Amino acid sequence: MATSDVTQPGTPAPPIIEIRDLHKSFGEHKVLDGITLSVPAGSTLVILGGSGSGKTVLMKHMIGLLKPDSGQVIVDGEDIVPMGPLELEKLRRKFGMVFQAAALFDSMTVYENVSFPLREHRKDIPEEQMRELVKEKLSIVGLKNVEQKYPSDLSGGMRKRVGLARAIVLDPKIVLYDEPTTGLDPITTDYVDEMILDAKKQLGVTSVVISHDIASAFKVADNIAFLYQGVIVDQGHPSKLRHSQHPGVKVFLQTWFGKN
Numbered sequence: 506m507a508t509s510d511v512t513q514p515g516t517p518a519p520p521i522i523e524i525r526d527l528h529k530s531f532g533e534h535k536v537l538d539g540i541t542l543s544v545p546a547g548s549t550l551v552i553l554g555g556s557g558s559g560k561t562v563l564m565k566h567m568i569g570l571l572k573p574d575s576g577q578v579i580v581d582g583e584d585i586v587p588m589g590p591l592e593l594e595k596l597r598r599k600f601g602m603v604f605q606a607a608a609l610f611d612s613m614t615v616y617e618n619v620s621f622p623l624r625e626h627r628k629d630i631p632e633e634q635m636r637e638l639v640k641e642k643l644s645i646v647g648l649k650n651v652e653q654k655y656p657s658d659l660s661g662g663m664r665k666r667v668g669l670a671r672a673i674v675l676d677p678k679i680v681l682y683d684e685p686t687t688g689l690d691p692i693t694t695d696y697v698d699e700m701i702l703d704a705k706k707q708l709g710v711t712s713v714v715i716s717h718d719i720a721s722a723f724k725v726a727d728n729i730a731f732l733y734q735g736v737i738v739d740q741g742h743p744s745k746l747r748h749s750q751h752p753g754v755k756v757f758l759q760t761w762f763g764k765n
């Protein structure tokens with residue numbers, strides 16, 4: 506066993522995203538105050554924190570949409586902080602993004618929506634093959650025969666699944682979800698949680714899920730990181746976070762576990 510890329514059972518996978526001592530202020534307002542995080546390849550990390558705690562700001566640093574005041578963001582072995590626009594565009598192909606609102610184009614069919622990134626980035630792919638790829642991605646998210654439907658014909662949960670199919674159509678290594686269950690009813694929330702778990706199982710992707718939904722977080726996470734007052738105050742396996750001694754985490758979790 507001389508090769509270094511042989512992963513031993515029980516050995517954590519190497520990180521695909523590493524954030525080191527990240528700081529970001531907007532004017533006088535300090536939002537990130539020294540974030541250090543590591544996401545093992547193939548795992549699901551949930552970043553949990555209250556509204557306005559800086560979760561979206563942190564996520565934007567992972568794809569270079571924001572530049573930090575200081576610190577490093579290492580994706581797939583490369584520090585992305587010094588990257589210019591062309592390098593960033595290449596980097597972003599490693600990511601699929603699923604936003605809070607499914608953000609589908611209402612005037613386009615499901616087929617046109619899901620194939621959109623292929624038309625933008627893979628003009629070399631013939632239409633026939635595109636149809637196959639779209640069908641394959643829709644089947645991964647559990648949808649069949651919906652290509653000719655419009656978003657308004659679909660339920661909220663199905664629209665989320667179409668959003669994920671579009672996010673994975675270029676075969677990203679990492680999928681980022683920003684508040685995927687916020688504002689959804691409990692049944693649709695369950696459906697979206699299952700979708701995140703399925704995507705991990707079927708694609709082996711690394712997922713980063715930003716959430717303030719505690720129930721969802723504990724369902725989908727391999728690891729949870731808790732963002733509070735600009736720092737990750739606790740992180741680890743959900744069972745560890747459940748018994749966190751940090752006062753900020755305790756109060757936050759009580760709002761859910763206190764009632765259940």
Ligand SMILES: Nc1ncnc2c1ncn2[C@@H]1O[C@H](COP(=O)(O)OP(=O)(O)O)[C@@H](O)[C@H]1O
Nearest residue numbers: 531534536554555556557558559560561562563
């Ligand atoms: N581009 C920006 N300019 C100024 N302030 C910002 C900007 N983006 C985010 N903020 C501020 O940073 C804080 C964290 O925002 P955000 O990351 O969106 O929170 P959340 O945890 O709810 O996702 C908020 O106070 C927000 O107003």
Ligand SMILES: [Mg+2]
Nearest residue numbers: 560561562684
């Ligand atoms: Mg947000």
